[in-house]
Amino acid sequence: MIVVMRPYATKQEIQNVEKRLTELGFQTHPIYGERKTVIGAVGEKSLADPSSLSHMPGVEAIVPILKPYKLVGKELKKDPTVVDVGGGVQIGGKELVIIAGPCAVEGEEQIYSVAQAIKKSGAKILRGGAFKPRTSPYSFQGLEEEGLKLLCRVKQDLGMPVITEVVDTRDVELVSRYSDILQIGARNMQNFRLLSECGKTKKPVLLKRGLSSTIEEWLMAAEYVMSEGDTRVILCERGIRTFESATRNTMDINAVPVVKELSHLPIIADPSHGTGNWKYVNAVARAFIAAGADGLIIEVHPDPQHAASDGPQSLKPEVFDELMNVLKPIAQAVGRAI
Amino acid sequence: MIVVMRPYATKQEIQNVEKRLTELGFQTHPIYGERKTVIGAVGEKSLADPSSLSHMPGVEAIVPILKPYKLVGKELKKDPTVVDVGGGVQIGGKELVIIAGPCAVEGEEQIYSVAQAIKKSGAKILRGGAFKPRTSPYSFQGLEEEGLKLLCRVKQDLGMPVITEVVDTRDVELVSRYSDILQIGARNMQNFRLLSECGKTKKPVLLKRGLSSTIEEWLMAAEYVMSEGDTRVILCERGIRTFESATRNTMDINAVPVVKELSHLPIIADPSHGTGNWKYVNAVARAFIAAGADGLIIEVHPDPQHAASDGPQSLKPEVFDELMNVLKPIAQAVGRAI
């Protein structure tokens, strides 16, 4: 940590800050510049929050030097994490993993029809919402346990692992029984209790980035899950909120190389939510694979015009199939397979 | 709802959209312009999401006309809502309500000391966190039930209503027993299950705006609470996330007149979180009262340098007292009292 003193801070002010840092367990290393003094503080951070030093007279700013996360960073684990989700599917290895399926499980016919189509096109995991977090209390909220059961039957019949979202700490146990991966949605990325509960299951967790979360906050949310002993965390970029209104969100393509530099965890992308418009999904999906993402999660619906939710961003199965064909040579160009 | 067709959409495409709208229960009113046709669709929205029409050939855009909320809007209730929080305190009436107290309840001495100071300065409600949502799993997480009990004792001894945050659906019942107002934090603004559970208690709910939430989404979150039959919702602007990094968040002062135009619910402001720096709190607090807010929630700590959390943005009691003195003539200038 570096404490930056104001220009012309008094000697007494500087000494007081040094004294307080020493009390907090830091060793201090002042550097006297022409206009400003900075104090380097070395040592483990005590429980008291050192940012409170900013109340001391003469202090201009506190600059943290160490990253706030440990388990998700590369200092303790340099090799990329490969998450085994069961059924022979691994995320983060050489082979890219494409997850596809409808926004919401709507019924037996719908989910079987999609599952068969996407499997044929090469998807490895089936997605489908049973508990839907909807902006309006008057919108379709999902089939709940009935949806979970349908997903589970498809899983057994087609041999595909499934992923579904969990939105309440009280549902974690239930969803864990049916789903191979627990999905934590963007709006719950900083629902810290839900993060902890999911982490306690030790199941694979797909953690979507919050709409207004920095990459550092996203990694800190993953740290919550990992701090419960769960090592199987997959990050998912799904767009951030910006002023641009031509698309539902702005996909942060930069996040791929940044996450790859800061963390050993795999990262996939959700171009369906990240664009909000099926016409843009394939272009953005290709981009993320080219940038080095470990996979994709894409909404596919047999009849998007009649979808109960997220119709505008869902691909028809034939459009998804086209995408899969184009992804192959791109994956190969960046040293991956699909 | 208005369906905008692409330039030169074919007659057949237009007819197909009209047909689909009719199936969905709308009456259709096409308007043929020089370059584009638009179709006005009148009638109650059926469960199927009409946005899925965007998949139909020839459709360029869907423009909703009706607001997505009902209970929070002014169509059904024109008069401003005055929320009675007990202990003779009402939010939304002529008298402004100032809520103050520490970020977190840290212990008996701390909470009594703050409570007495702020009461003397004119605050009406005591705030204090017992369950703290922290960005890092390694930070202080609050005293939990012990904190609730301390708050409750202060309440009884000093006769001040109290407010504290609830972060988990499983804690709603517990927190309801101790707290006069349930606070839903910015990070949980779209934790829809938590919104519903809090609404079911029928207690006053303080709903902070999410960091990346539009005003419309914020009102929709309030609609969740109200749709459970809870009419006592207080909105709280606490800053949104923007590119500006000189302050922790950007306080959206525009939100005050906008909310007053769109909704009957009271709105207060949290300049402590909205700036993240105690030096800026008083200026911003004054601004919100001048703009027409119904109150404030402010972090005050007897010794901010040693605060367990949010020290940098906490006021010392004497600085809070100065603020209260300046607020009086400003309140008067805008027709309010304090």
Place this chain on the structure above:
Amino acid sequence: MIVVMRPYATKQEIQNVEKRLTELGFQTHPIYGERKTVIGAVGEKSLADPSSLSHMPGVEAIVPILKPYKLVGKELKKDPTVVDVGGGVQIGGKELVIIAGPCAVEGEEQIYSVAQAIKKSGAKILRGGAFKPRTSPYSFQGLEEEGLKLLCRVKQDLGMPVITEVVDTRDVELVSRYSDILQIGARNMQNFRLLSECGKTKKPVLLKRGLSSTIEEWLMAAEYVMSEGDTRVILCERGIRTFESATRNTMDINAVPVVKELSHLPIIADPSHGTGNWKYVNAVARAFIAAGADGLIIEVHPDPQHAASDGPQSLKPEVFDELMNVLKPIAQAVGRAI
């Protein structure tokens, strides 16, 4: 400047960075932490950009310590700057200055009618655009020199200083002849050539904040003007661009105390552009005065329905008059006069 080395950077890497810093004219002060080494670099920054050090092996980040501006900051000038704009009007002193007038000068009758009305209500300076920067090439672009002449006549007849925008380096000399203050619009805040040319005139310059500019960048733009020897710069907050779409921009109320802390320059606010909606202007105008702004610039039009530009955000003269009456006690509450 602080150079943060990566965890486990080698001794050789650290030495190479120290060597390079020495070449660049810095004195180096390494601090060896448990996991990371940081190198404090003291001394005048040479022309070569030290950020290029980030290419050196082992370097994680460069943290600047000194502010990039000199003339606008408080180190060299602690007292607030009071800008004399002529005609007995000063901005930044105890008395607040309200600037008002139409978006664009449209004709003699319009500009005289507004000028008389606002003068009667207490405005001190007349605004009116002659060169309009419009988003569309097909929109009304202003009366140009004819507009300047009209402004100048009103100025002489009513004895009010005038302000108008300059949008092109080639017009600086022309506009300077007619206008008491040169206004640089938000879209030109980083038109560095225009900043320099305006600075060379030594006339008062009103510098609007760019839509996506941080406060630091805004101060750097003011530094451009001041580095030409022009000391009469007035800052103007007019809203930044965020995801919120209920208003045209988001007014950054926090900017007032931040600018007052960082700079000696006066700051005023433009709630007309900052909200884009006349219904919200008065609330936000009151807020900025309460927060400590030195004045306001407000769009007033005798007949907003027929305005050639910015009608939706223009006040009718009677609504402006109401505002002026409410501002007086608020100004007094914060130790100012109007």
Place this chain on the structure above:
Amino acid sequence: MIVVMRPYATKQEIQNVEKRLTELGFQTHPIYGERKTVIGAVGEKSLADPSSLSHMPGVEAIVPILKPYKLVGKELKKDPTVVDVGGGVQIGGKELVIIAGPCAVEGEEQIYSVAQAIKKSGAKILRGGAFKPRTSPYSFQGLEEEGLKLLCRVKQDLGMPVITEVVDTRDVELVSRYSDILQIGARNMQNFRLLSECGKTKKPVLLKRGLSSTIEEWLMAAEYVMSEGDTRVILCERGIRTFESATRNTMDINAVPVVKELSHLPIIADPSHGTGNWKYVNAVARAFIAAGADGLIIEVHPDPQHAASDGPQSLKPEVFDELMNVLKPIAQAVGRAI
């Protein structure tokens, strides 16, 4: 245009709006819903800005239906524009065009060394700044005409077209004499006078997207250039400003398919400015090609550590060469060549 009336607007209010619309030259088509009336307005927009209708009693909102641009849109020109920049190079055709070179021309040796390297790797156009828009007035501002002359010599010796930025209307003629393409930087995207002057030259113009500009505003800026009769406009995505601070800007990958849907103009990407960090450039460059961009503009410097500007985001020639090799199969996968 659709005028949305407030719920329960009176009959008289509705008639007044219809009357005003008729005066403005529109035909009106009211649609009476259960709670709201909307009025469709068909006809050419007159010069008076119809948004001023929002001042009329009973009006809730104005919804434009027609796009504000004409020449850049696809209604009048469906086929993609291929911009011939001379020297046998075309942007927007099947062959992708990679532009590369240093941020700033620093001297003969530097520019020749880079030019030879990038040409060998397959770049088709040389970039290099002669007039640099810098955030600080104390930073290196470019070699100006000397830089232009150096660029021109390289162009003649190596047979590569060159591109350089123009930052002032007074320099347009000068820069046009030396450069094959006029670059308009992000900070000048809404410097409307500069747009017009560049358009008047009829030379190819590369228009970078502003940091806080929506895609629609960017297209409107291109409309300014085209409205002067210049048909050779190339759009360049270079990142927008968001809250994310891990990278200098956020590259909007969604912009590629959106621009391709709305406009016939070619679009390229600048991952150097869009990330601000050379380590992330190649991943993002690959992504844009996969998404369907027509080319790239990349900063390459023979010795980034000693670059006069933008060192941190400049690639060494060997890293650029690696990129070019990976781009080939990606281009092929999306039906392009390189």
